[in-house]
Amino acid sequence: MDIDIFANRLSPKYKILDSNEADSILLRFKCSRSNLPKIRMADPAVIALKANEGDILEITRASKTAGEAVYYRVVIR
Amino acid sequence: MKFEVPKKYVEKFMEKYGKDADIDKLQAAYERSLITHGEDVGVIAAQSLGEASTQLTLRTKHAAGIATLNTTSGLPRIVEIFDAKKEISTPTMNIYLKEEYEKSKQKVAEFANRIMEIKINDVVSSYNMDLKRREVTLLFDREVMKSYGFTLRDVEKLLSNMKLEVEASENSLVIRDKTADSVKKLIRLRNKIVGLTMSGIKGINRVIINETDDKRYWIMTAGSNLKDILKIDEVDQTRTTTNDIIETYEVLGIEIARNLIIKEVSETLENVGLAVDIRHIMLIADAMCFSGEVKGINRYGITGESSSILARASFEVPLKHLINASLEHDVDEFKYVANNVISNQVAPVGTGSVKLISLDYGRKSEGKTDRKNKEE
Numbered sequence: 438m439d440i441d442i443f444a445n446r447l448s449p450k451y452k453i454l455d456s457n458e459a460d461s462i463l464l465r466f467k468c469s470r471s472n473l474p475k476i477r478m479a480d481p482a483v484i485a486l487k488a489n490e491g492d493i494l495e496i497t498r499a500s501k502t503a504g505e506a507v508y509y510r511v512v513i514r
Numbered sequence: 515m516k517f518e519v520p521k522k523y524v525e526k527f528m529e530k531y532g533k534d535a536d537i538d539k540l541q542a543a544y545e546r547s548l549i550t551h552g553e554d555v556g557v558i559a560a561q562s563l564g565e566a567s568t569q570l571t572l573r574t575k576h577a578a579g580i581a582t583l584n585t586t587s588g589l590p591r592i593v594e595i596f597d598a599k600k601e602i603s604t605p606t607m608n609i610y611l612k613e614e615y616e617k618s619k620q621k622v623a624e625f626a627n628r629i630m631e632i633k634i635n636d637v638v639s640s641y642n643m644d645l646k647r648r649e650v651t652l653l654f655d656r657e658v659m660k661s662y663g664f665t666l667r668d669v670e671k672l673l674s675n676m677k678l679e680v681e682a683s684e685n686s687l688v689i690r691d692k693t694a695d696s697v698k699k700l701i702r703l704r705n706k707i708v709g710l711t712m713s714g715i716k717g718i719n720r721v722i723i724n725e726t727d728d729k730r731y732w733i734m735t736a737g738s739n740l741k742d743i744l745k746i747d748e749v750d751q752t753r754t755t756t757n758d759i760i761e762t763y764e765v766l767g768i769e770i771a772r773n774l775i776i777k778e779v780s781e782t783l784e785n786v787g788l789a790v791d792i793r794h795i796m797l798i799a800d801a802m803c804f805s806g807e808v809k810g811i812n813r814y815g816i817t818g819e820s821s822s823i824l825a826r827a828s829f830e831v832p833l834k835h836l837i838n839a840s841l842e843h844d845v846d847e848f849k850y851v852a853n854n855v856i857s858n859q860v861a862p863v864g865t866g867s868v869k870l871i872s873l874d875y876g877r878k879s880e881g882k883t884d885r886k887n888k889e890e
Contacts, residue, residue: 440744442766444751447773475806482767496769501792504522510768513806 442481449498449508451486459493462509476510488512519544552867554851556801559794566788567592585757591782595775598802598810600760605738607718610753611731619723622731625748626721631714631737632662634669634707641708643700649690650704656685664712672710715742740765763808771808775799822846824853 442448454462463469470491476483478490488494492512500506519541527540549555567589585604586594594602609629615621639655654666666682673680679690689707694700717739724732738756743749744765756762757778763771779795801816802809809815813830820826823846827835839846848854854861 438745438747438749440741440765441751442770445755445766445770446752447755447770447777448766449769449773451769474800474804476768477806480767480806481765482769498769498773500520500796502796503520505520510806 440481442485449496451482452495452497453486453488454493454495458495462493462495470511473509473511475513478512478514483512490514517545517548550864552862552864554861554863555797557851557863559797562790562794563592563798566783566790569788587782588786592779595759595778595782596798596802596811598760598808598815602758604736605717605756605758605761607733607735607738607740607743607756608754609733609735609743610750611733611748612750615748616730616732616750619725619731622723622733626723626733628713629715629718629733629735629743629746630721631716631718632664632712634672634710634712637662637664637669637712638708641704643697643704645697645700647690648692648694648700649688650700650707652687652689652707654685654687662713668712672712673707715739718743759808768803768806768808772799772803775802775808820850822848822850822853824848824856825850828852828856 443451466472470493473493476494478484483494486494490512494510494512496508496510498506498508523540523544524537527535527537585591585606586602590603610616611622611625615625634652637654637659638652639658640653642651642653643649644651654669659665666685666687669687670680670682673687673689679692681688681690689703691699691703694703717737718735720736722734724734726732738758738761740754740756740758740761741764744751744754755774757774759771759774759778762774776792776795776799779799780790780792783790798811802811804816805819809819811817813826817829818826823835823839823844827839829852838844846853848857848859849862851861851863860866
């Protein structure tokens with residue numbers, strides 16, 4: 438059986454942002470891609486999502502304090 | 515900037531005050547509860563955990579004679595997690611099976627026996643080495659071998675793809691290697707053979723079957739091999755976890771590793787009866803996982819990457835950093851907390867992070883900390 442990393446209870450929800458959404462995120466935080474938290478190309482989640490370098494992932498985490506929290510990571514090599 | 519109130523709070527607010535309650539009040543209350551700009555959250559997180567962990571040191575307990583797995587707990591475990599150690603001292607896994615299997619004790623026990631790693635060492639009772647003939651003789655324990663369900667044939671088969679001469683008799687194997695011309699080489703050969711896995715999954719040394727209140731069974735193991743365990747069909751991937759953070763990072767990715775750090779730290783603290791707010795732990799976990807891989811809080815990890823020389827020097831091995839910096843003509847811009855504290859200046863924290871701006875004259879004061887200016 439293949440490992441389904443999204444099946445794990447600790448796994449958040451991932452979404453690849455399209456270029457419009459990515460730009461609006463950068464505008465909202467007033468930062469560039471290099472300031473965002475990073476995620477490696479070799480990361481199992483990135484491989485499973487087939488994301489490319491420079492893509493921004495929207496990560497919706499289950500949070501004990503806020504219920505749901507949104508986090509962003511940029512894919513790097 | 516307007517802050518969005520999390521759905522969780524909106525729902526609870528509606529529940530308590532009805533659907534047409536004034537949502538602006540919630541918004542105001544939420545914004546009031548947020549941390550203020552420039553608050554030194556990192557320092558507070560460090561202090562909150564540091565103070566609590568001083569009490570942990572004396573409470574290392576040793577439970578003797580209890581038939582459970584002895585996992586590292588207390589301060590040693592906390593240090594292990596925050597250092598992002600590659601090889602943790604007691605890796606364990608909690609393996610849950612899919613619903614159709616987990617209710618039957620027999621099936622779970624069968625599974626447990628299947629995954630437990632059995633090495634040749636476990637079925638060998640004694641061995642002889644003969645340097646003159648360049649051979650190692652392994653004497654097998656028939657009884658033990660039978661209980662595991664192996665025969666001598668299986669061992670022979672296992673050894674067949676190594677370039678060795680194997681000769682079997684009733685309950686022993688003679689292994690000849692012509693290249694082994696010293697005692698050292700013979701011992702190495704023996705260790706290699708004895709360490710071979712006969713069945714089970716590499717790294718799973720012990721298995722213990724546990725029962726929940728509603729008669730479901732799950733397996734706790736000593737030793738961890740997440741990748742191979744998750745590939746087995748019976749395993750429930752949603753609940754099966756390991757306590758090895760680096761392994762989780764490699765198999766499941768950075769986000770799950772980050773969640774595991776939070777879970778492990780808060781569980782460790784809870785077990786010794788300490789209450790540290792989870793936000794502090796979350797902050798530290800995020801800092802450790804910021805770069806896309808799990809980095810420890812030490813001079814090889816996130817502290818060593820700090821661009822400030824004095825901040826690095828004030829953490830560990832100061833002389834090394836200072837000498838290197840002077841040799842390389844490094845510049846410290848005094849942007850961070852540690853170096854400003856050392857040099858007795860106002861640290862960019864709280865009110866120190868803000869400069870006064872006079873808007874009346876239409877120009878800003880030109881301070882060093884211009885990038886952080888905030889209109890007040």
